[in-house]
Amino acid sequence: MEKSNPNVYMMQGNTACAEGAIAAGCRFFAGYPITPSTEIAEVLAYRLPQVGGNFIQMEDEIAAMGAVIGASLGGVKAMTATSGPGFSLKQENIGFAAMAEIPVVVVDVQRGGPSTGLPTHVSQSDMMQARWGTHGDHGIIALCPSTVRETYDLTIRAFNLSEQFRTPVLLMTDEIIAHLNEKIELPEPSTIKIINRQKPTVPPEKYVPYAMTDTDIPPMANFGEGYRYHVTGLAHDETGFPTNDPAKIEEQLLRINRKIERYRDEIVEVEEFATEKMEVLVIAYGATARSAKKAVQLARENGRRAGLLKLKTIWPFPEKEIAQLAQKVSRIVVPELNLGQIAHEVEWATCRALPVVRVNRINGEPITPHEILQAIVG
Amino acid sequence: MAFRYEIRLSGAGGQGLILVGKVLAEAAAIYDGLNATQSQSYGPEARGGASRSEVxxxxxxxxxxxxxxxxxxxxxxxxxxxxxxxxxxxxxxIVIDSQTVTNPPAGNFTVVSLPILQSAVERLGKFVVANIIALGVIHKLSNIVSEEAIKSAIRSRVPKGTEEINLKAFQTGVDLATEWLKNHPDHAT
Incomplete structure (x- = not known):
């Protein structure tokens, strides 16, 4: 029997992540397998050699993070994938990539924590670690898919944003979406928008790797192409060499924060569902956004005017979009598989002007549509 | 009116129920043009422990x-x-294996007790195809995807070289369910 549509596949979220990475131009993966992210490594171990890329299983997550940073400095788009315990280990090098402005994509398939927690069960409890897991003030971008197709699209977007803004980008998926097999129609490769890092236009002797440019994003030279410069996690000046000059330190650190803040409108992506004439706004992301959408549908069928704001970008936080929608409602419901990490941000975004009702779960089971419906009804 | 049909496949880790879920979902979504999802919940064990797969x-x-x-x-x-x-x-x-599930739940539903594991050994000589026998039973009783679609999905999902024995196992399951339906005319699907 023939497939009803030749471009349609049943695909798992983790496979969609791996395929999205290939489509985005990723040609290097280093990792250390961990449930529930292992299939990403498994698929890329097979797929990368087919497209001329390299896969390496490292001795641990710290080394894997170092390897992708090195690959990226050499000009190769690189990714690693892990889950909570490994995400903790990667934090120091994520900070290094933020400080040295090296584009890399880090996938965290969230499982129950803290510590080794629940290896095979879902959670969304690394959302704050994504923002502040590594020390020091830095900008960060984190995306959150809620379908298999979104996993594909947001993996590509993660690469594009990392290249455009010279920054680590975190793809915060979860066990449910990662292991969900869902119908997916893949886009024509020619229709996929790909962004590559901006390279220097000056000769090597004129290259200033961390120059204060108008865009706040200095061009990045690939090692091996004749440009030599210094890369360090120490506070550095525009040459890349360490400095103790307070003015230079501040100039560079403010820039690496500003280069994300000033483009937040371009980075932040949200999706609204049934937000016209609503009384209660549900804000959700990842697997829980699916339960929330169903809950909003059930609420509407029962005459309750609820709407959904689905967050596809978590960091920078969509506070402007939330504040605007909050004006239309008397109550906000935030269901999430943690004890209120994003609900807290929603309270900040709305200056606590209205009640933010939490629906939380941390035992490895998902939140059901009816549980969210109860919170909507109040 | 939109329909939603829910299937839960439960057993021990290693019995191949995630594969059965994938075959069912693929049959529906890829060959029959419907929409389908397959998800799973299992413990950290590679074998044993209670596992479930949902379609x-x-x-x-x-x-x-x-x-x-x-x-x-x-x-x-x-x-x-x-x-x-x-x-x-x-x-x-509720479809249960007559040998391993001796204490079926009671409630407002129909319990179909069939020798699934036993048939794998006795009729096909391979314990490992019990999952595909169960797939045949589920298919016959649910009647939600076409037989042709399921067979196509089996061929594309099972390991190369095992297509024939798996298709035989599928037929064994269909036969078990057909016989049960014959003996319980009130439950014709």
């Missing part, structure tokens, strides 16, 4: 991908039956 089939978008109002539930171990035997909707079907 939702619909003609529209599937938001919540987990089963809550189950049309048909399969339980291949007593532990799985005790742990996952809830959430079956009124008049739903």
């Amino acid at each position: 939702i089939i619909s003609d529209t978008d599937i938001d919540y991908p987990k089963a809550e109002n189950i049309d048909i539930l399969l339980a291949l171990t007593q532990e799985a039956c005790d742990k996952y035997g809830s959430d079956v909707k009124p008049d739903g079907i």
Whole structure:
């Protein structure tokens, strides 16, 4: 029997992540397998050699993070994938990539924590670690898919944003979406928008790797192409060499924060569902956004005017979009598989002007549509 | 009216129930043009422990991908039956293995007890195809995807070289369910 549509596949979220990475131009993966992210490594171990890329299983997550940073400095788009315990280990090098402005994509398939927690069960409890897991003030971008197709699209977007803004980008998926097999129609490769890092236009002797440019994003030279410069996690000046000059330190650190803040409108992506004439706004992301959408549908069928704001970008936080929608409602419901990490941000975004009702779960089971419906009804 | 059909496959880790879920979902979504999701829940063990795989089939978008109002539930171990035997909707079907599940749940649903594991050994000489026998039973009792679609999905999903024995196992399951339906005319699907 023939497939009803030749471009349609049943695909798992983790496979969609791996395929999205290939489509985005990723040609290097280093990792250390961990449930529930292992299939990403498994698929890329097979797929990368087919497209001329390299896969390496490292001795641990710290080394894997170092390897992708090195690959990226050499000009190769690189990714690693892990889950909570490994995400903790990667934090120091994520900070290094933020400080040295090296584009890399880090996938965290969230499982129950803290510590080794629940290896095979879902959670969304690394959302704050994504923002502040590594020390020091830095900008960060984190995306959150809620379908298999979104996993594909947001993996590509993660690469594009990392290249455009010279920054680590975190793809915060979860066990449910990662292991969900869902119908997916893949886009024509020619229709996929790909962004590559901006390279220097000056000769090597004129290259200033961390120059204060108008865009706040200095061009990045690939090692091996004749440009030599210094890369360090120490506070550095525009040459890349360490400095103790307070003015230079501040100039560079403010820039690496500003280069994300000033483009937040371009980075932040949200999706609204049934937000016209609503009384209660549900804000959700990842697997829980699916339960929330169903809950909003059930609420509407029962005459309750609820709407959904689905967050596809978590960091920078969509506070402007939330504040605007909050004006239309008397109550906000935030269901999430943690004890209120994003609900807290929603309270900040709305200056606590209205009640933010939490629906939380941390035992490895998902939140059901009816549980969210109860919170909507109040 | 949009339909949503929920299937939960439960048993021990290693019995191949995730594969059965994938075959069912692929048959519905890829060959029959419906929408389907397959999700799973299992413990950290590679084998043993209670495991479940869930398939939702619909003609529209599937938001919540987990089963809550189950049309048909399969339980291949007593532990799985005790742990996952809830959430079956009124008049739903519970398929149990007659050898391993000796204490079926009671409620407003039909219990179909069949020698699934035993048939794998006695009729096909291979314990490992019990999952595909169960697939044949589920297919016949649910009647939600076409037989041709399931067979195509089996061919594309099972290991190369095992297509024939798996298709035979599927037929064994269909036969077991057909016989059961003959003896229970009230439950014709």
